[in-house]
Amino acid sequence: MFEELSQKLETVFKKIRGQGRITEANVGESLREVRRILLDADVNYKVVKQFIDDVQKRSVGQEVLTSITPGQLIVKIIFDELVKLMGTTQAEIKYSSLPPTVIMVAGLQGSGKTTFCAKLANHLKGKGRYPMLVAADVYRPAAIDQLEMLAKQIQIPVVAERGRGAVDIAVDSIDRARKAARDVVIIDTAGRMHIDEEMMQEVATIKTKVSPHEILFVVDSMTGQDAVNTAKAFHDRLNFDGVVLTKLDGDTRGGAAISIRAVVSKPIKFVGVGEKLDALEVFHPDRMATRILGMGDIVTLVEKAQERFDEHKAKKLEEKLRKSQFTFEDFLDQLHEIKKMGSIQQLMNMIPGMNKLPANASVDEKGLVRVEAIIQSMTKVERQKPQIINGERRKRIAAGSGTSIQEVNKVLKQFSDMQRMMKTFSKGKLPRMFRGMQIPQ
Numbered sequence: 001m002f003e004e005l006s007q008k009l010e011t012v013f014k015k016i017r018g019q020g021r022i023t024e025a026n027v028g029e030s031l032r033e034v035r036r037i038l039l040d041a042d043v044n045y046k047v048v049k050q051f052i053d054d055v056q057k058r059s060v061g062q063e064v065l066t067s068i069t070p071g072q073l074i075v076k077i078i079f080d081e082l083v084k085l086m087g088t089t090q091a092e093i094k095y096s097s098l099p100p101t102v103i104m105v106a107g108l109q110g111s112g113k114t115t116f117c118a119k120l121a122n123h124l125k126g127k128g129r130y131p132m133l134v135a136a137d138v139y140r141p142a143a144i145d146q147l148e149m150l151a152k153q154i155q156i157p158v159v160a161e162r163g164r165g166a167v168d169i170a171v172d173s174i175d176r177a178r179k180a181a182r183d184v185v186i187i188d189t190a191g192r193m194h195i196d197e198e199m200m201q202e203v204a205t206i207k208t209k210v211s212p213h214e215i216l217f218v219v220d221s222m223t224g225q226d227a228v229n230t231a232k233a234f235h236d237r238l239n240f241d242g243v244v245l246t247k248l249d250g251d252t253r254g255g256a257a258i259s260i261r262a263v264v265s266k267p268i269k270f271v272g273v274g275e276k277l278d279a280l281e282v283f284h285p286d287r288m289a290t291r292i293l294g295m296g297d298i299v300t301l302v303e304k305a306q307e308r309f310d311e312h313k314a315k316k317l318e319e320k321l322r323k324s325q326f327t328f329e330d331f332l333d334q335l336h337e338i339k340k341m342g343s344i345q346q347l348m349n350m351i352p353g354m355n356k357l358p359a360n361a362s363v364d365e366k367g368l369v370r371v372e373a374i375i376q377s378m379t380k381v382e383r384q385k386p387q388i389i390n391g392e393r394r395k396r397i398a399a400g401s402g403t404s405i406q407e408v409n410k411v412l413k414q415f416s417d418m419q420r421m422m423k424t425f426s427k428g429k430l431p432r433m434f435r436g437m438q439i440p441q
């Protein structure tokens with residue numbers, strides 16, 4: 001899947017990953033290469049343009065984390081943008097509260113509709129549903145035979161009536177499903193080699209008559225740009241709910257997978273990865289981006305880097321602690337860090353040598369919000385030199401933070417205790433210090 005595309009991108013990434021600094025020039029050059037590769041992969045040119053612009057914007061002026069290279073950061077940005085492009089959430093079938101849920105499947109001939117209908121029925125059966133297949137591609141007798149044959153393999157009932165019109169069959173099938181207690185109806189419609197008015201008219205009529213809960217558009221990913229144009233034409237007419245990309249197991253260039261969502265603004269819901277009936281996957285944009293970038297480790301890499309970045313900050317803090325230069329400013333930073341991280345336990349884990357917090361240590365994290373408000377109400381000078389905070393100032397701070405003078409006093413007292421303790425600070429003592437910290441209620 002996407003082999004050529006992945007390989008080419010990897011070559012560019014290797015180059016930028018090795019570079020020590022992000023400059024507009026080297027980002028520019030790399031992105032020009034990425035742009036060319038995407039166009040070669042048959043990604044829609046408008047999509048490529050937007051994509052490159054977005055990556056460029058995010059790359060310039062990015063804070064580079066200490067422990068990753070600028071190149072790695074760009075790879076991560078490209079990854080994020082690729083995920084965004086293909087859809088940030090994975091969308092499921094919407095089921096009707098009143099069964100049966102009707103799913104209509106449309107697309108060009110040969111795109112893989114009939115195969116997908118059977119795969120979907122099989123997939124839903126596996127999830128405890130009771131699907132029924134409907135052969136509404138009545139023009140080619142072989143198409144009906146094909147659906148019947150596939151349905152038999154997976155033991156799913158199928159409505160196949162030779163000699164009747166597609167619209168009538170589809171309409172009747174809903175009632176039949178209800179009577180047979182089938183809760184999902186999957187309608188396989190006819191496709192043509194190319195979009196033509198007659199075919200469009202027929203699917204549009206079926207849509208009007210049966211009001212499907214879900215219309216899925218099947219597209220052969222091997223067809224690249226054409227796939228995107230077809231999708232657009234279908235979408236203008238049918239306003240479908242989601243896309244199914246088939247034949248991703250072939251040597252597809254990736255253009256359709258990358259561009260289609262941006263062009264029709266509808267999510268990719270499933271991907272076909274083989275001829276067999278279990279070769280169906282629920283679409284996950286992040287997994288797909290990983291496949292395209294050819295770097296299974298990219299997410300882990302950047303997450304690790306983020307951790308290392310936090311560690312680096314923690315080391316700096318530790319140094320400050322040792323030197324007794326800890327001010328209210330640092331304290332506030334730490335509170336923000338705690339909020340970001342979720343818990344003080346996690347903060348402790350970040351500090352080297354401090355990861356063994358006693359099991360009974362706990363901190364009231366709601367109280368931290370009030371402490372934060374108190375520090376926020378101090379002036380910069382007060383935060384650096386709390387000894388200047390006299391009665392007048394305490395009153396102002398209490399009023400400003402919506403707390404009481406007593407609470408302000410408590411925070412100041414604790415802070416000076418903390419500072420004192422830090423003078424005798426050694427690795428083993430810090431956890432105890434935090435444990436002793438009382439948060440005002």
Ligand SMILES: Nc1nc2c(ncn2[C@@H]2O[C@H](COP(=O)(O)OP(=O)(O)O)[C@@H](O)[C@H]2O)c(=O)[nH]1
Nearest residue numbers: 109110111112113114115246247272273274275
């Ligand atoms: N390799 C591969 N072949 C597929 C996939 N989906 C469908 N096909 C094949 O594509 C051909 C056309 O599929 P079919 O379901 O008949 O398309 P329809 O005309 O749209 O109904 C058949 O030979 C299928 O076996 C897929 O995901 N991977």
Ligand SMILES: [Mg+2]
Nearest residue numbers: 113114137143
């Ligand atoms: Mg078919």
